[in-house]
Amino acid sequence: MPETRLNRLRHALQRESLDALALIPGPTLVHTAGTSFHLMERPVVLLATPGGEPPVLILPEFERSKGETSPLRPTLFTYGEDPSERAPAFAAALRHAGLAGKRIGVESLRMRFLELRLLEAAAPGATFVDAEKVTTELRLTKDAAELQAMRRAVQVAEQALRATVPLLRTGMTERQAASELTAQMLRAGSDSELPFPPIVASGPNSALPHATPTDRQLQPGDFLIIDWGAAVDGYISDLTRTLAFEPIDPELRRVHAIVLQANEAGRAAARPKVACAEVDRAARQVIETAGYGPRFTHRTGHGIGMEAHEPPYIRGDNAELLAPGMTFTVEPGVYLTGRGGVRIEDNVVITPDGAESLSTLDRSLLVIG
Amino acid sequence: MPETRLNRLRHALQRESLDALALIPGPTLVHTAGTSFHLMERPVVLLATPGGEPPVLILPEFERSKGETSPLRPTLFTYGEDPSERAPAFAAALRHAGLAGKRIGVESLRMRFLELRLLEAAAPGATFVDAEKVTTELRLTKDAAELQAMRRAVQVAEQALRATVPLLRTGMTERQAASELTAQMLRAGSDSELPFPPIVASGPNSALPHATPTDRQLQPGDFLIIDWGAAVDGYISDLTRTLAFEPIDPELRRVHAIVLQANEAGRAAARPKVACAEVDRAARQVIETAGYGPRFTHRTGHGIGMEAHEPPYIRGDNAELLAPGMTFTVEPGVYLTGRGGVRIEDNVVITPDGAESLSTLDRSLLVIG
Numbered sequence: 001m002p003e004t005r006l007n008r009l010r011h012a013l014q015r016e017s018l019d020a021l022a023l024i025p026g027p028t029l030v031h032t033a034g035t036s037f038h039l040m041e042r043p044v045v046l047l048a049t050p051g052g053e054p055p056v057l058i059l060p061e062f063e064r065s066k067g068e069t070s071p072l073r074p075t076l077f078t079y080g081e082d083p084s085e086r087a088p089a090f091a092a093a094l095r096h097a098g099l100a101g102k103r104i105g106v107e108s109l110r111m112r113f114l115e116l117r118l119l120e121a122a123a124p125g126a127t128f129v130d131a132e133k134v135t136t137e138l139r140l141t142k143d144a145a146e147l148q149a150m151r152r153a154v155q156v157a158e159q160a161l162r163a164t165v166p167l168l169r170t171g172m173t174e175r176q177a178a179s180e181l182t183a184q185m186l187r188a189g190s191d192s193e194l195p196f197p198p199i200v201a202s203g204p205n206s207a208l209p210h211a212t213p214t215d216r217q218l219q220p221g222d223f224l225i226i227d228w229g230a231a232v233d234g235y236i237s238d239l240t241r242t243l244a245f246e247p248i249d250p251e252l253r254r255v256h257a258i259v260l261q262a263n264e265a266g267r268a269a270a271r272p273k274v275a276c277a278e279v280d281r282a283a284r285q286v287i288e289t290a291g292y293g294p295r296f297t298h299r300t301g302h303g304i305g306m307e308a309h310e311p312p313y314i315r316g317d318n319a320e321l322l323a324p325g326m327t328f329t330v331e332p333g334v335y336l337t338g339r340g341g342v343r344i345e346d347n348v349v350i351t352p353d354g355a356e357s358l359s360t361l362d363r364s365l366l367v368i369g
Numbered sequence: 370m371p372e373t374r375l376n377r378l379r380h381a382l383q384r385e386s387l388d389a390l391a392l393i394p395g396p397t398l399v400h401t402a403g404t405s406f407h408l409m410e411r412p413v414v415l416l417a418t419p420g421g422e423p424p425v426l427i428l429p430e431f432e433r434s435k436g437e438t439s440p441l442r443p444t445l446f447t448y449g450e451d452p453s454e455r456a457p458a459f460a461a462a463l464r465h466a467g468l469a470g471k472r473i474g475v476e477s478l479r480m481r482f483l484e485l486r487l488l489e490a491a492a493p494g495a496t497f498v499d500a501e502k503v504t505t506e507l508r509l510t511k512d513a514a515e516l517q518a519m520r521r522a523v524q525v526a527e528q529a530l531r532a533t534v535p536l537l538r539t540g541m542t543e544r545q546a547a548s549e550l551t552a553q554m555l556r557a558g559s560d561s562e563l564p565f566p567p568i569v570a571s572g573p574n575s576a577l578p579h580a581t582p583t584d585r586q587l588q589p590g591d592f593l594i595i596d597w598g599a600a601v602d603g604y605i606s607d608l609t610r611t612l613a614f615e616p617i618d619p620e621l622r623r624v625h626a627i628v629l630q631a632n633e634a635g636r637a638a639a640r641p642k643v644a645c646a647e648v649d650r651a652a653r654q655v656i657e658t659a660g661y662g663p664r665f666t667h668r669t670g671h672g673i674g675m676e677a678h679e680p681p682y683i684r685g686d687n688a689e690l691l692a693p694g695m696t697f698t699v700e701p702g703v704y705l706t707g708r709g710g711v712r713i714e715d716n717v718v719i720t721p722d723g724a725e726s727l728s729t730l731d732r733s734l735l736v737i738g
Contacts, residue, residue, distance in 0.1 A: 041478060041678075106482050107482070108481065108482040108483040108486070109410060109481060109482075109483055110481065110482075111481060111482040112477065112478060112479065112480060112481060112482075113475050113476070113477040113478075113479075113480040113481075113485060113497070113499070114477040114478055114499075116482060116485070117477070117499075128482070130482070130483075175555075175561075176556070178555075178561060179552065179555030179556050179561075180552075182551065182552065182555055182561070183548065183549075183551065183552030183555065183556075186544075186547075186548030186551055186552065187545070187548050187552075192544075192547065192548075192551070192566030192567075192581075192582065193566060197561030197562060198561075212561075213561065309410075
């Protein structure tokens with residue numbers, strides 16, 4: 001797998017006229033190298049070049065054995081505990097890769113001052129540029145193994161919600177409900193690092209699209225937005241369901257039916273060669289037609305995979321075309337300030353002729369008690 | 370609080386001959402500004418200068434209200450959704466702060482390529498340097514409010530372990546035990562983002578100082594290292610206790626007594642004006658005298674606070690002197706490869722005339738079943 005990915009990376013570098021890509025620990029490095037390193041106070045950098053030579057890996061001497069087990073079989077340059085050993089190791093590595101005066105891509109949202117300055121000093125005259133286009137492309141469509149992990153992450157999340165719902169009671173706080181859901185995800189087999197802490201937003205709090213759980217107690221008449229996700233082998237899920245305690249606010253019940261229709265319309269619009277904007281439009285139109293357009297205050301979705309937010313972004317201004325293997329959320333919502341909100345979020349993968357929802361948990365309004 | 374911290378920051382900048390400190394979202398920004406921003410794809414930068422003028426905050430227009438509520442009352446420079454609006458906002462901000470050609474400090478382990486390039490372009494001729502010395506100093510000694518949160522984080526962790534121990538059984542996996550402990554920390558009131566996922570390492574795995582929980586089932590005769598911590602208001606705890614299932618390996622029982630003595634010796638050595646190295650030496654000497662020196666393969670401890678690893682580092686080569694308000698771990702360990710290990714970790718704060726352990730949970734070998 002990493003071998004093929006390295007070849008894709010090399011082709012992308014050629015096309016973008018980049019002489020190298022410099023990666024520090026993070027999802028793209030795991031994706032490319034098939035080995036995970038911690039981001040720490042000691043610099044670790046992988047340098048991949050467009051030619052056939054093995055990548056170069058600069059790392060602490062005590063991590064040498066980890067470098068040696070990387071399926072990429074990189075050429076290693078190590079340094080000891082004295083920070084003065086770092087610059088010579090970087091200089092030797094970039095000289096080996098012939099990068100003086102060359103064009104080197106970096107992940108602009110990840111590359112740190114620490115590694116950048118070492119790279120700049122080690123490759124005199126080199127130019128460093130944002131290579132987001134390359135790294136995005138590498139991770140944009142998921143292969144079978146990646147989809148398998150994402151399916152598992154969805155299953156773990158669904159199982160956890162099913163185990164949590166019977167425990168929900170009025171009087172319980174949002175934080176308690178969120179903690180229980182976290183515990184159930186870990187029990188169901190999630191990686192220990194969740195993609196994000198679950199959101200449980202009740203009553204008026206459910207009208208805040210980015211609420212975090214508070215000490216507010218769940219109350220009769222509350223609408224409850226639960227937005228949660230698990231991780232399996234580093235791949236994530238990100239779902240939302242809306243629940244309610246009786247008595248049900250009749251307008252919010254109608255809103256739920258509208259949001260569900262918008263969710264279905266968004267998923268139905270998703271297929272290869274359709275623009276992200278069209279998926280957004282399909283979902284938004286349902287809500288606008290029902291008169292709640294101004295209450296749908298965010299984009300319809302975002303890509304997911306190794307990160308909880310990654311391309312493709314399902315926004316009205318994104319002309320990017322969908323392609324098989326792309327994975328993203330469809331999560332329309334309507335928020336009535338001071339009263340409550342509804343959001344229904346699924347995770348879909350683009351198939352050769354449409355889209356499949358990885359999540360199948362019942363989307364109807366779940367009334368408790 | 371943030372006002373005083375800003376003054377300390379200004380004095381530190383003056384002393385280090387820095388014309389500004391540029392912070393992106395992270396613990397130091399929370400510490401300085403009293404407001405938390407998400408690290409995201411849109412750049413957010415706070416610029417603090419040594420003079421009396423208010424700090425400058427560059428942020429997305431849609432976060433303006435958050436900027437306005439910062440207790441620092443920063444001068445705001447905002448930009449819209451079109452990325453081309455960012456450079457002019459940065460240019461205006463750095464012109465306002467008069468930073469062209471000046472010396473600007475950054476956090477070298479945090480500042481990203483994205484923000485660095487915007488800052489470089491906005492302040493022609495400016496020099497950017499690692500300001501770790503300044504930011505470390507700001508957060509190195511904890512004030513009363515910080516210590517209060519850390520005490521709570523220790524209490525939450527201790528309560529969670531007490532609730533978890535009665536549930537431990539042979540046949541349960543390390544992952545299940547770790548999940549249960551996580552759930553108990555959340556129930557006991559931890560922030561939803563734990564400082565690190567709990568480590569539960571059993572039998573031979575307990576001989577690996579950096580083990581992560583596996584699917585290995587707990588077995589009779591196992592030693593069990595549990596290394597866990599909670600977070601309260603963004604401040605963390607980081608504890609370790611060693612447990613065992615009968616029958617007890619007699620050598621490991623002796624090792625436990627030695628490690629406990631080393632833990633006590635390390636804590637007893639900690640007081641103002643003593644070097645970090647002396648604390649390490651005090652703990653290490655106990656283990657060396659007992660003949661297990663080569664099995665104590667790591668430093669004695671590390672600072673804790675807003676991060677799980679921060680200065681001061683309790684290492685044999687660290688001549689830095691302890692001072693009141695510094696908080697760190699004391700965590701000697703002995704690891705017998707293939708058999709098992711023992712580690713006992715406490716969190717201490719330096720007081721005017723000694724050191725106080727924030728953690729008081731029983732340190733003796735806890736025998737289960």
